[in-house]
Amino acid sequence: MTSTENVNADFTPVTDWATDFDHADPQYNRNAHAIWAELRGTCPVAHSDRYGGTWLPTTYEYVREIAYDTENFTSRAVIVEKMIPPDPAPIGGAPPITSDPPFHIEARKLLLPPFAPKKIELWEPEVRTLCRGLLDSMMADVAAGKTIDAAADYAKRIPVNVISRMLGFPMSDEDLFLEFVHDVLEGIDDAPEVRFVKIERLIQYIVSQIEDHVENPRDDLTSYLMGVELFGEKLSVEHIGGSIILLLIAGIDTTWSAIGSSLWHLANNPDDLARLVADRSLIPTAVEEFLRVYAPVTMARLVAKDHDFHGCPMKVDDWVLLPFPAANLDPEVFPDADKVLIDRAENRHSAFGLGIHRCLGSNLARLELTIAIEEFIDRFPSFTLGGTEDDVTWSVGQIRGPRELPVRVLANK
Amino acid sequence: METASIVILMRIHVDAEKCQGHNRCYALAPELFDVDDYGNAVVIGDGSVPAELEDKARLALANCPEFAITISE
Numbered sequence: 001m002t003s004t005e006n007v008n009a010d011f012t013p014v015t016d017w018a019t020d021f022d023h024a025d026p027q028y029n030r031n032a033h034a035i036w037a038e039l040r041g042t043c044p045v046a047h048s049d050r051y052g053g054t055w056l057p058t059t060y061e062y063v064r065e066i067a068y069d070t071e072n073f074t075s076r077a078v079i080v081e082k083m084i085p086p087d088p089a090p091i092g093g094a095p096p097i098t099s100d101p102p103f104h105i106e107a108r109k110l111l112l113p114p115f116a117p118k119k120i121e122l123w124e125p126e127v128r129t130l131c132r133g134l135l136d137s138m139m140a141d142v143a144a145g146k147t148i149d150a151a152a153d154y155a156k157r158i159p160v161n162v163i164s165r166m167l168g169f170p171m172s173d174e175d176l177f178l179e180f181v182h183d184v185l186e187g188i189d190d191a192p193e194v195r196f197v198k199i200e201r202l203i204q205y206i207v208s209q210i211e212d213h214v215e216n217p218r219d220d221l222t223s224y225l226m227g228v229e230l231f232g233e234k235l236s237v238e239h240i241g242g243s244i245i246l247l248l249i250a251g252i253d254t255t256w257s258a259i260g261s262s263l264w265h266l267a268n269n270p271d272d273l274a275r276l277v278a279d280r281s282l283i284p285t286a287v288e289e290f291l292r293v294y295a296p297v298t299m300a301r302l303v304a305k306d307h308d309f310h311g312c313p314m315k316v317d318d319w320v321l322l323p324f325p326a327a328n329l330d331p332e333v334f335p336d337a338d339k340v341l342i343d344r345a346e347n348r349h350s351a352f353g354l355g356i357h358r359c360l361g362s363n364l365a366r367l368e369l370t371i372a373i374e375e376f377i378d379r380f381p382s383f384t385l386g387g388t389e390d391d392v393t394w395s396v397g398q399i400r401g402p403r404e405l406p407v408r409v410l411a412n413k
Numbered sequence: 414m415e416t417a418s419i420v421i422l423m424r425i426h427v428d429a430e431k432c433q434g435h436n437r438c439y440a441l442a443p444e445l446f447d448v449d450d451y452g453n454a455v456v457i458g459d460g461s462v463p464a465e466l467e468d469k470a471r472l473a474l475a476n477c478p479e480f481a482i483t484i485s486e
Contacts, residue, residue, distance in 0.1 A: 109451065116452035117436050284440070288476075346475040354478055358433035363452065
């Protein structure tokens with residue numbers, strides 16, 4: 001099954017997004033909206049020979065169709081890379097996101113309760129305290145007239161802190177978690193043997209944390225996973241470890257990106273910032289609109305069966321990217337799709353995916369995003385970009401958001 | 414004084430097969446929707462919508478990513 005044939009040995013910059021796209025090209029995330037708009041109008045399912053063959057649908061209809069089709073597309077690997085991971089369906093390496101029916105729903109049911117709305121609401125005071133502490137630590141730079149980095153020193157710090165607390169991992173390891181996230185999600189262009197070493201390091205860390213929880217059980221998600229039963233038996237260490245990898249990796253980069261993109265938008269759009277500062281009742285619709293327009297997550301599938309997809313000859317083990325953010329910008333579905341309307345009331349966006357793999361952490365992500373924006377604009381009711389767009393760096397790969405976001409505070413409380 | 418008669422004009426329904434727990438309806442119209450321990454939506458009561466909440470019901474329907482909500486009038 002696993003093959004490295006036909007894989008480009010060296011990364012070369014993309015010159016034609018319709019026939020040779022590569023989401024690891026830094027230009028992809030920086031210019032994603034323009035690239036998707038161009039493709040949607042000219043080539044709604046793009047193809048590239050890179051990564052052993054990859055498809056990129058850009059319309060809402062096609063993204064939705066693939067998300068619902070668990071027969072022709074498998075989730076057993078969800079991050080496009082040069083070598084297909086060996087973990088077989090229906091479980092995959094990081095259940096339940098890498099699981100297919102019928103196993104998927106059973107594994108998912110174990111994790112849904114701790115992430116249900118009424119459980120996540122309880123985290124609000126802690127997240128607010130965390131945000132305020134991060135803002136406090138920026139005040140010296142603000143007072144000195146320096147720019148602050150709203151991505152690296154604020155957006156990034158929020159989800160990594162929350163998820164390490166939920167999992168019961170040492171908070172002193174936060175920077176290590178950020179390295180893991182970078183390795184998994186941005187190291188997609190690494191040679192397979194390099195990638196293997198990096199993933200192995202992550203797995204060894206998780207195993208050591210599980211061992212620590214065996215010796216010192218405590219009230220956290222790791223202990224919870226070690227205690228639950230599936231089909232009448234405790235979960236295997238592989239299952240527990242895979243689910244923890246999912247929570248650690250999926251919970252950090254994504255929310256960090258959503259917070260960063262929202263603050264990037266507000267830094268560039270003083271009218272929207274002023275409206276939000278003046279009228280807090282706009283926060284809920286603004287959050288949904290930021291999620292629609294700047295949806296950070298593109299998922300992936302592997303083709304499970306040779307089949308024709310609207311004229312595209314899809315072959316077993318071809319990768320398929322599922323760019324939910326591109327779906328959210330489809331003018332066939334969203335009026336004024338390319339405009340950011342912070343009071344958009346009807347917003348059927350798919351930022352958290354569609355179908356059985358709806359983001360498990362969506363309630364937590366919304367909570368963190370909402371509080372992060374509220375606290376930031378409370379403290380800094382007026383701010384702007386602290387430089388040019390060239391000073392903003394964007395992530396590489398399937399999660400899209402600013403990694404460095406220099407902000408100049410114009411007014412603070 | 415005439416006897417007040419309440420005529421239910423609108424009724425909401427959640428398709429449990431389609432709902433994936435996006436939680437949009439519960440956030441927008443907690444008077445009409447609740448969520449279970451898995452975070453999936455259920456209608457409160459028999460799904461009857463008081464006249465003053467009809468706009469909220471329509472808003473919930475329009476924001477459901479999975480098209481899981483239907484309204485009968």
